[in-house]
Amino acid sequence: MNDFPIIQKPPYRSPCNRCGECCKAGPCDLATDFLQADDGELCPALEVESDGRFSCGLFKRPIHYINPQLAAEAETINGWTDFTAKVAEVLGFGQGCSMEDEPRVLSCKIPEWA
Ligand code: SF4
Numbered sequence: 725m726n727d728f729p730i731i732q733k734p735p736y737r738s739p740c741n742r743c744g745e746c747c748k749a750g751p752c753d754l755a756t757d758f759l760q761a762d763d764g765e766l767c768p769a770l771e772v773e774s775d776g777r778f779s780c781g782l783f784k785r786p787i788h789y790i791n792p793q794l795a796a797e798a799e800t801i802n803g804w805t806d807f808t809a810k811v812a813e814v815l816g817f818g819q820g821c822s823m824e825d826e827p828r829v830l831s832c833k834i835p836e837w838a
């Protein structure tokens with residue numbers, strides 16, 4: 725059992741507070757594509773921090789999560805710096821909360837990578 729505070733999701737497009745509700749609702753397209761996460765399971769890259777907020781491990785440390793074959797492909801196409809920059813772009817970092825309030829939908833789409 726932990727003592728993490730419950731962090732409420734802010735309104736759609738308000739600054740992201742890393743409550744993790746979007747990721748807890750289901751894996752995003754990146755998790756499906758790169759981590760083979762299935763609908764209904766918790767994304768394997770969702771990381772909880774010591775303050776109870778959540779982070780995307782695919783962004784923070786992709787090498788830890790991505791499978792070697794896809795890693796080689798991503799590295800060949802873009803390199804890791806470009807990969808993490810693309811993850812940030814797809815997830816809409818800096819654009820506020822990406823999860824609509826009702827119904828709760830995570831709006832992230834995978835672009836062409838090459
Ligand atoms: S944003 Fe990151 S942690 Fe959240 S579901 Fe997608 S890959 Fe997983």
Ligand code: SF4
Nearest residue numbers: 740743744746821822
């Ligand atoms: S995008 Fe919204 S739901 Fe997802 S962690 Fe940020 S504030 Fe929470």
